[in-house]
Amino acid sequence: MTIRRKAIALISGGLDSMLAVKVMQKQGIEVEGVNFYTGFCVEGHTHAIRKKDKDRQKRNNALWVAEQLGIPMNIVDISEEYKQIVLNPQHGYGANLNPCLDCKIFMVEQANAMLNKARELADAKGFDFIITGEVIGQRPKSQRKETMPLIARESGADDRLLRPLCARLLPPTLPEREGWVDRDRLYAFSGRNRKPQIALAREFGLEDFAQPSGGCCFLTDEAYSRKLADLWQARGRKDYELDDIMLLKVGRHIRPARHYKVIISREEGENHFLSGYRKQFHSIKCVSHGGPLSLVDGAPSESDLLTAARIAARFSQGRDSDEVTVEIQNQLGVAKQLAVTPMGAEEINPAWYV
Numbered sequence: 583m584t585i586r587r588k589a590i591a592l593i594s595g596g597l598d599s600m601l602a603v604k605v606m607q608k609q610g611i612e613v614e615g616v617n618f619y620t621g622f623c624v625e626g627h628t629h630a631i632r633k634k635d636k637d638r639q640k641r642n643n644a645l646w647v648a649e650q651l652g653i654p655m656n657i658v659d660i661s662e663e664y665k666q667i668v669l670n671p672q673h674g675y676g677a678n679l680n681p682c683l684d685c686k687i688f689m690v691e692q693a694n695a696m697l698n699k700a701r702e703l704a705d706a707k708g709f710d711f712i713i714t715g716e717v718i719g720q721r722p723k724s725q726r727k728e729t730m731p732l733i734a735r736e737s738g739a740d741d742r743l744l745r746p747l748c749a750r751l752l753p754p755t756l757p758e759r760e761g762w763v764d765r766d767r768l769y770a771f772s773g774r775n776r777k778p779q780i781a782l783a784r785e786f787g788l789e790d791f792a793q794p795s796g797g798c799c800f801l802t803d804e805a806y807s808r809k810l811a812d813l814w815q816a817r818g819r820k821d822y823e824l825d826d827i828m829l830l831k832v833g834r835h836i837r838p839a840r841h842y843k844v845i846i847s848r849e850e851g852e853n854h855f856l857s858g859y860r861k862q863f864h865s866i867k868c869v870s871h872g873g874p875l876s877l878v879d880g881a882p883s884e885s886d887l888l889t890a891a892r893i894a895a896r897f898s899q900g901r902d903s904d905e906v907t908v909e910i911q912n913q914l915g916v917a918k919q920l921a922v923t924p925m926g927a928e929e930i931n932p933a934w935y936v
Contacts, residue, residue, distance in 0.1 A: 598747060601786070687737050866890060
C-alpha cells in the first residue's frame with residue numbers, strides 16, 4: 583500500500599508559503615502548518631489599535647491561510663528563544679535590524695525539531711519533510727542561491743527541506759529523489775518579480791491573499807529599527823521585553839536626553855493603547871484642550887517632566903495658546919495639574935525625534 587507522505591510547512595501568512603502548500607497538496611502530500619511567533623510580527627495588532635485602520639480587515643494571516651487551504655495550524659511562541667537571534671545574529675543584520683538569515687535557520691531548525699519529534703512519537707506516521715515558500719533572489723539576505731544550502735545544513739534539516747517554488751533551480755532533495763514528489767511539477771521561480779506567483783495563484787483559484795512583497799516583521803522597517811537601536815543605546819545594553827516591542831511601534835518617540843524619552847500618541851486608538859501603560863510610566867494628559875496621551879519612559883527629573891509636558895502640549899489643540907493645563911500622573915496614580923507653555927517648533931531639536 584502506498585504511504586501518503588506528510589510535510590510540515592512554515593506558514594508566514596504571505597502568498598509564497600500559501601502557494602508552496604498548494605503545490606504540495608496538488609501532489610497528494612498531507613500538509614500541516616506551523617507559524618512561529620517572534621514578537622515582531624505585530625502588523626495585525628497595529629491595525630487593530632489605530633482608528634484610521636478601523637475599516638481594514640483584521641485577521642491573523644497565518645491562521646487565515648491555514649483555513650483557506652484546509653490544513654491544521656500550529657502557532658508556536660518562540661519569542662524568548664528568538665531574543666538571542668535578534669541580539670546576536672551569527673550572520674549579521676540585513677539593511678536594518680533584521681537578522682533574516684539567522685531567523686530562517688532558526689525557524690527551519692524549530693520545524694526540523696518538530697519533524698524529528700513527530701517521527702519519534704509516531705514512527706512512519708510522522709512528518710517526512712519540511713516545505714517553505716522561499717524563492718531564490720527574493721530576499722537579499724536570506725534567499726540567495728548560496729544561502730539556501732546554508733539554511734538547510736545549519737538548521738539540521740539537510741535535504742529534507744524542500745522549496746517547491748524554486749526547487750528546480752536547486753539540487754534534488756530527498757522527497758524528490760525518493761519519488762514522494764514529482765520534481766517536474768515543481769517550479770523555478772527566481773527574483774523579486776511576483777508576477778509568476780500571482781499568475782500561479784490565479785491558476786489555483788486563489789483570489790484573496792496577503793499582498794506580496796512585504797512580510798510583517800517590524801525589524802525590516804527602518805523607522806522601527808532606529809527606535810530599537812535608540813532603546814539599546816539609551817539603556818546601555820542590548821535587550822528588550824515584549825512591552826518594549828509593542829511600544830516601539832506606537833506613537834511619536836521624542837528623546838530630549840539620553841535618560842528619558844516622551845511617547846506621544848498620534849490618534850484616539852493609540853491613546854487607548856497607551857493608557858494601558860499608565861501604571862508603568864509617568865503619563866501626561868492635556869486637560870484644558872484636546873490632545874494626546876503621552877508616556878515618559880526612563881528616569882525623568884521634575885525638570886524633565888516639565889519639558890515633557892511642554893512637548894506634549896505642543897501636539898495638543900492648544901499648541902498656539904499661551905498656556906495649556908496638563909495633568910502629570912506617576913506610576914502610583916498620584917496626579918498633579920499645572921499650566922505650561924507649549925514648546926515652539928523651533929525649540930524642538932530635530933535630533934530628538936527617534
